[in-house]
Every structure is written in structure tokens, then in C-alpha cells.
Amino acid sequence: MRERDVVVAAQRGDRRAREQLVRALLPLIYNVAGRALGGHPDVEDVVQETMLRVVRDLGSLRQPESVRSWALTIAMHQISSHQELASGEAGLDQVPEAGADFEELAILRLRLSGERRQVAEAARWLDEEDRTVLALWWQEAAGELARAESAAALGTTPAYAAVRVQRMRAQLDRGRAIVAALAAQPRCAGLAEAAAGWDGRPGPLWRKRIDRHVRDCPVCLAQARGQVAVERLLAGCALVPVPAGVAAAATKTAGGLSLVRLVRPRVFSVAAAAAAVVVVGGAMAYSQMPAGKPKPTAQIVAAPSSVPVTTAAPSPSVLASSVPAKAKPSPSKTAKKVNKVAAAGCGAGLDSIWASWPMVASPKYTDLGNGTVRDESTCLVWQKAVAPSTHTFTDAKSYCAGLDLDGDGWHLPSRIELTSIIDASRSGPAIDRSAFPGTPAQFFWTSSPWAVTKEPLRAWIINFYEGLASNGAYQSGAYQVRCVRSGDGAGRPKYEISGSEVSDPATGLTWQRGQSATMTAAAADAHCADLGMRLPTLRELSTTVDETRVAPAIDIDAFPSTVKNGWYWTSTEAAPDPTKRWALNYDDGYTNYRKATEGYARCVG
Missing domain, CATH: 1.10.1740.10 (RNA polymerase sigma factor, region 2, helix turn helix motif)
Structure with missing residues (x-):
């Protein structure tokens, strides 16, 4: 099969x-x-x-x-x-x-030997990022993976994956030179002095010290001369x-049986505990192990209680039927639909890169029964099914512009429009699965280009695995597409400044104009509470980003003291790891939950 x-x-x-x-x-x-x-x-x-x-x-x-x-x-x-x-x-x-x-x-x-063994030993000298790239490229070279699969796993395009592989290869070759030099008998006197006190375990400090000598030493470099290319060594190499x-x-x-993780001694205290998982009839139930064993923070098993467990994907015929082919309506009919959206009461008529709707705790979706879904809080009408295939940035915009689904008037959503349907309480995918079934936990295009216009051009994408927003996608890359329809609008938010506060009439939010000193997320919660305010959610803080500018990517007249490249805390926990919080960086407006350990608080009321 x-x-x-x-x-x-x-x-x-x-x-x-x-x-x-x-x-x-x-x-x-x-x-x-x-x-x-x-x-x-x-x-x-x-x-x-x-x-x-x-x-x-x-x-x-x-x-x-x-x-x-x-x-x-x-x-x-x-x-x-x-x-x-x-x-x-x-x-x-x-x-x-x-x-x-x-x-x-x-x-x-x-049973690796010779230069194959040398490559394996050189891998120990790579840093975490390069080891991750090597892990995928090793399988490529061995014939187990295609470049497109590696690129998808890295969340990038094949072209940029090639750049990362090239960088890793350079570091791996330096690691091979280190291994060859250390294995030489007799060892170079200068290397022996540089490695004095080394316990034999590769590490970043010793890598710098030893590499500094090897790269400038003709004797040590001679040990690596004539090495066979790595890809030739790994071709056909078996899996461990x-x-x-x-x-x-x-x-x-x-x-469908139960799985209990083994508890083993750890050098780090990362996963010193276990969780019991019971799979019954295609659904999963999660139960915590007895008290006294701390839960591993980086290895979340249980999905949030609000996430329905999907047991089967819709068949291709079901997905296809959600995008019925209909006759294209007349311009007057399409205009009438747009006016109806505008008359629904939500939307301040701003340009699509700004939030033109009041913030609510959670969206309310209505399936219109014609392959579309309306968000009652934003009045945006969404394509229910994802586009049949991935597209480049330009092709994605053309696909949406030409979409004939219950009429026309579709466009590729902006960064803030696509952000509005992220459900950060879930992951894999981070979206309401009832409203948008079959959504892959992958990157989706937005219509928002990166403000920096140097070649190669980039644009904003959002990862619906967990909701991360990134401005690093090359426009030549291929990502998922979901189109949106909205009323017309133009202009920027009309911020109202009153002393130390800034009000946004479009979203109904009142912001602290300045921000705190750097602090932990818990301290930021307390800081905002002392002001009679609170930390904003990820969706709320994202509305302040001005994607037409960078460093800082915010209206500097309304928020003049914003740090150019600093993390700002939100109250939103990361579904893949609830011990961490989402944060936003105004260098460009990108988001992350893994990188911030301290950040600023910009409170909201």
C-alpha cells in the first residue's frame, strides 16, 4: 500500500x-x-x-x-x-x-569508521541550530528525505534551506578539521597547549579555543587535507x-493502548516526570501521574480542554464540496453584499492592515453554508476550506482575487486580519477546528509585505501550528492560503492621547502610552494590576503594530518611548508550552514564546 x-x-x-x-x-x-x-x-x-x-x-x-x-x-x-x-x-x-x-x-x-566516523564526531562540535539542520540534511544525503521535506520541517523555502545547509556545512567542515587535528599522532605542540585542561567533551567554549588554533596552524590543517565530501560519505548511510x-x-x-513514559535520571531537570496517556476509540484522555513528580514543562501532552480531538480528516470530496462553483454575481449584487457587511455594525472602515473591529474575548463564527464562514466580531467573511495547493506570495494574491465563492470580492488577508482567527489556546492547528476543519498546522501567507524592500523581497506569514507571526518569508516561497472578504476601508487608527494613556476608538482599547522596565511575565502581570490595568492578549497587542515601518513598528507619535528591539509581554500562554508566554517584538512586530525571558509591559484597560 x-x-x-x-x-x-x-x-x-x-x-x-x-x-x-x-x-x-x-x-x-x-x-x-x-x-x-x-x-x-x-x-x-x-x-x-x-x-x-x-x-x-x-x-x-x-x-x-x-x-x-x-x-x-x-x-x-x-x-x-x-x-x-x-x-x-x-x-x-x-x-x-x-x-x-x-x-x-x-x-x-x-559500525562507522574512517571519515564517516569523523563526520559523526565532528557533529558533536556544532551548536544547536546547526545540529538541527544537520539532522535533516544527514537524512537528505542518506536518501531518506527530499530537500522540500527538509525545508518544510524548517519552516522555510527550499532556497533558504539550501543557505542554512551551506552555513552548517561550513561549521561541520571546521568540526572535521578539529577532529582530525585532535586525532593526529603526535599531536601538534601548539594544539596540545591550546587543549590543555580539556576533558574530552565537545563544548562551545573549547570549540572556540581549539578552532582558533587549528584554523591558523598549517600542521593541524594538513590533517584535514584531501577529505572526502560529506554528502559522498553519507550516501546510503543507514538509520540508527x-x-x-x-x-x-x-x-x-x-x-490504541495506554502509554506511560519512563522516568529516568537526568543531567538537566527538564523531564523528570511522566504523564499517563490513554487512547480510547481514536480519542485521547490525559491523566497526570502521582504527585511529587514535577510535570515536564517543555513536553506538553494534553491538548487544551477546549480543543475537540479530531479522529478523521474530511474526505477530499467533502472539502471540495465546501467550495461550490457558482455563477459570478453581477457587480451590483457584489456591492450589495459588501454594504451589508459594512452595515452590520462592526468595523471602523480603516485600511485592512489595521484592526477595524472591537476586541472580544473569543470570536463567534457562523457557517453560512456556502463554503464561507463569517466572524461575527470582525464582520470578516472567510473561505472555509484552505486553497487546494500552496502558492507563492504573488500567486496567492491572484488566487484570492480570482476566487469565485458565493460571489467575488475576495483578497489575501492582511497580517492583522489573519491574526484575528488565531486561537492561541490551541496548537496543531491553532484555530477553531469546528469553524475551519481540515486546516493544516502550517504557515499561511498574508498580504502584508515586509516594510524593508531590499532583495529578495519578503512578506508576513503566520504559522497555524501555534500562531507565530513572522516577517521572514521570501515571496518566492510556497505556503498555504485562506482568502477573506471584507468591507472597503482606508486610513489609520485615530488614536486619542490623554496624558499617559492612548485610546483606540476602532478596537475600544485604552493603552498605557509608555511601558515598564524589563521584567518577567509574572512581574508584568503585577505591574499592570497595580495600575488598575492588565497585560494585553496576543491578539490585542498585535493591533498596535504598524507594519509599514520598522524599529519600532508602531505609531511613534502615539507611543513615542517604544523600545526599537525589545520584547513586550502578553497575557497569552503558549499552547505548546503553557509555562511560557507569548511576546511581541516591535523591531518589526513579530511574535514568539520561546525567546523572551524578560520583557516590557505595555498595559491595557
């Missing part, structure tokens, strides 16, 4: 197909996670967490043929969360115990076998 057929069968509830899919994906996920995390003891937890999410969210996968890149995207999120937590709790000199080294496992289990315990646990998860 073809991989696509297996995925479709698994989405329809076929237990054997689900088990077959997990068995097929598990070796790839294990090898990528193991190499990206350098064999940290939590690799098995990260792999199990990834497979749990794959099984749980399989119904949201719209394109069965992209299952591997989709699963790798989930793995990348789990790896990134783990790296962020580990870097926050461990010093530079702390490393996992030697027995957990993934490269050592590769050397032993695959998955440990029996991990394979058994993943199979039980796929088959």
Missing part, C-alpha cells in the same frame, strides 16, 4: 494503517531528534511526544502525501522547545552523560535503529 493510502486509511480510523504509519515514521523521527539534540537523555521523550501528536492530530493533515514533512515539523517544534528549556537551565559546560551520545550510538550501531522500548511504546500509542 502506498504511503498516501496508508495515511488516508489511518485518518479514517484503520488501526493497522495507523500502526503501519507510526512504524514507518518512527526511525526518521528518532534519528532526526537524536542528532538534533546530540543524544540528550530526553531524546526518547521528545520522540514519544512527537509520535503522540502525530497520532492525535493526524485528522488535521490535509495533504496525506506530505505526512513526512508534517511529522518532521511537529518534531522540530518539540526539539526547539526542548532546546530552549535546556539552554535556560544548563550552563555552557553542562552536557549529557557520555552514554547518551547519539553520535556514539551511530558509530557503534552502524530505534531502541526497542521506544518502538514498543509508539506502537502501543498507534494501536
Whole structure:
């Protein structure tokens, strides 16, 4: 059975197909996670967490043929969360115990020798970001992955993925030079002096010290002369076998049995506890292990209680039927529909890059029964189904402009319009699944170009895995598309300044004009409470971004003291890791929940 057929069968509830899919994906996920995390003891937890999410969210996968890149995207999120937590709790000199080294496992289990062994040893000298790229590229070179799949997992285009691979390759070659020089007998006298006191464990401080000598030493560089290109060494290289315990646990998860994670000693205190997961009839129930064992903060298993568990994806025929082909209405009929939207009472008639609607706690959606969904709080009418295929930035705008779905008048949503349907309380995907079924947990285009116009041009995209907004997408890249229809508008917010406060009539929000000093998220909560205000939600703070400018990306007449490149806290917890908060950076207006440890508070009333 073809991989696509297996995925479709698994989405329809076929237990054997689900088990077959997990068995097929598990070796790839294990090898990528193991190499990206350098064999940290939590690799098995990260792999199990990834497979749990794959099984749980399989119904949201719209394109069965992209299952591997989709699963790798989930793995990348789990790896990134783990790296962020580990870097926050461990010093530079702390490393996992030697027995957990993934490269050592590769050397032993695959019987690597000569220059292949040297490449595995050189991987230990890479930093986290380059190890993650290597983990994917290694599978590319071995023939397990295509470049497009690696790029999708990295959340970028194949062209930019090639740039990242090139950068990693340069660092890997320097690592190979270090390994070759250290292995030389006798060792260069200058290198022996530079490495004096080194305990034999690769680390960033020793990498800098040793590399500083090797790159300027003709004797050491001679040891690396004539090395075979890495891709030739890795061609056809096998995958490291998955440990029996991990394979058994993943199979039980796929088959609908219970899974209890093992509790093992840790060098870091990252995952010193377990959670019990019970899969029953395609749905998952989550129960916490007995008290006394702290819950791992970077490995969230349970979905928010408000998230309905999807057991099967809509069939292609159902998705197609949600976009009926209708005769194009006359201009007068289309104009009448737009006027009706404008007359509904929401919307201040601003340009589409600004929020023209009052803020509400949560949107209320109405399925209009014709392939469209109306948000009653914003009066925006959305295409219910995602576009059948991905598009470049220009093609995405053309697709929406030409969409004939219950009339015309469609456009690619702006950054703030697309932000309005993010449900940050969920992940995988971060959207109301009842209103927008089948939404992939992937990046979607907005119509908002990046304000910086240097080549290559970029534009804003939003990741519906968790809701992250980024201005880093090359316009030549291909991402998902969902169109929107709205009333006409023009102009900017008419802020009303009164002393230390700024009111936005369009959203109904009153802002603190300045901001606090840098502080933790908890301190920011208390700071705003002392002012009789509160921290804004992610959706609310996003309305203040002026995407036509940068550094800072905000109206500086209304908010003159805004820090050019600083994180501003929100009250919104990150669904992938509820121990962290979303924050927004006014350098451009992008958002993140993994990078901010301290930030400013701009309170709202």
C-alpha cells in the first residue's frame, strides 16, 4: 500500500494503517531528534511526544502525501522547545552523560569508521541550530528525505534551506578539521597547549579555543587535507535503529493502548516526570501521574480542554464540496453584499492592515453554508476550506482575487486580519477546528509585505501550528492560503492621547502610552494590576503594530518611548508550552514564546 493510502486509511480510523504509519515514521523521527539534540537523555521523550501528536492530530493533515514533512515539523517544534528549556537551565559546560551520545550510538550501531566516523564526531562540535539542520540534511544525503521535506520541517523555502545547509556545512567542515587535528599522532605542540585542561567533551567554549588554533596552524590543517565530501560519505548511510522500548511504546500509542513514559535520571531537570496517556476509540484522555513528580514543562501532552480531538480528516470530496462553483454575481449584487457587511455594525472602515473591529474575548463564527464562514466580531467573511495547493506570495494574491465563492470580492488577508482567527489556546492547528476543519498546522501567507524592500523581497506569514507571526518569508516561497472578504476601508487608527494613556476608538482599547522596565511575565502581570490595568492578549497587542515601518513598528507619535528591539509581554500562554508566554517584538512586530525571558509591559484597560 502506498504511503498516501496508508495515511488516508489511518485518518479514517484503520488501526493497522495507523500502526503501519507510526512504524514507518518512527526511525526518521528518532534519528532526526537524536542528532538534533546530540543524544540528550530526553531524546526518547521528545520522540514519544512527537509520535503522540502525530497520532492525535493526524485528522488535521490535509495533504496525506506530505505526512513526512508534517511529522518532521511537529518534531522540530518539540526539539526547539526542548532546546530552549535546556539552554535556560544548563550552563555552557553542562552536557549529557557520555552514554547518551547519539553520535556514539551511530558509530557503534552502524559500525562507522574512517571519515564517516569523523563526520559523526565532528557533529558533536556544532551548536544547536546547526545540529538541527544537520539532522535533516544527514537524512537528505542518506536518501531518506527530499530537500522540500527538509525545508518544510524548517519552516522555510527550499532556497533558504539550501543557505542554512551551506552555513552548517561550513561549521561541520571546521568540526572535521578539529577532529582530525585532535586525532593526529603526535599531536601538534601548539594544539596540545591550546587543549590543555580539556576533558574530552565537545563544548562551545573549547570549540572556540581549539578552532582558533587549528584554523591558523598549517600542521593541524594538513590533517584535514584531501577529505572526502560529506554528502559522498553519507550516501546510503543507514538509520540508527530505534531502541526497542521506544518502538514498543509508539506502537502501543498507534494501536490504541495506554502509554506511560519512563522516568529516568537526568543531567538537566527538564523531564523528570511522566504523564499517563490513554487512547480510547481514536480519542485521547490525559491523566497526570502521582504527585511529587514535577510535570515536564517543555513536553506538553494534553491538548487544551477546549480543543475537540479530531479522529478523521474530511474526505477530499467533502472539502471540495465546501467550495461550490457558482455563477459570478453581477457587480451590483457584489456591492450589495459588501454594504451589508459594512452595515452590520462592526468595523471602523480603516485600511485592512489595521484592526477595524472591537476586541472580544473569543470570536463567534457562523457557517453560512456556502463554503464561507463569517466572524461575527470582525464582520470578516472567510473561505472555509484552505486553497487546494500552496502558492507563492504573488500567486496567492491572484488566487484570492480570482476566487469565485458565493460571489467575488475576495483578497489575501492582511497580517492583522489573519491574526484575528488565531486561537492561541490551541496548537496543531491553532484555530477553531469546528469553524475551519481540515486546516493544516502550517504557515499561511498574508498580504502584508515586509516594510524593508531590499532583495529578495519578503512578506508576513503566520504559522497555524501555534500562531507565530513572522516577517521572514521570501515571496518566492510556497505556503498555504485562506482568502477573506471584507468591507472597503482606508486610513489609520485615530488614536486619542490623554496624558499617559492612548485610546483606540476602532478596537475600544485604552493603552498605557509608555511601558515598564524589563521584567518577567509574572512581574508584568503585577505591574499592570497595580495600575488598575492588565497585560494585553496576543491578539490585542498585535493591533498596535504598524507594519509599514520598522524599529519600532508602531505609531511613534502615539507611543513615542517604544523600545526599537525589545520584547513586550502578553497575557497569552503558549499552547505548546503553557509555562511560557507569548511576546511581541516591535523591531518589526513579530511574535514568539520561546525567546523572551524578560520583557516590557505595555498595559491595557
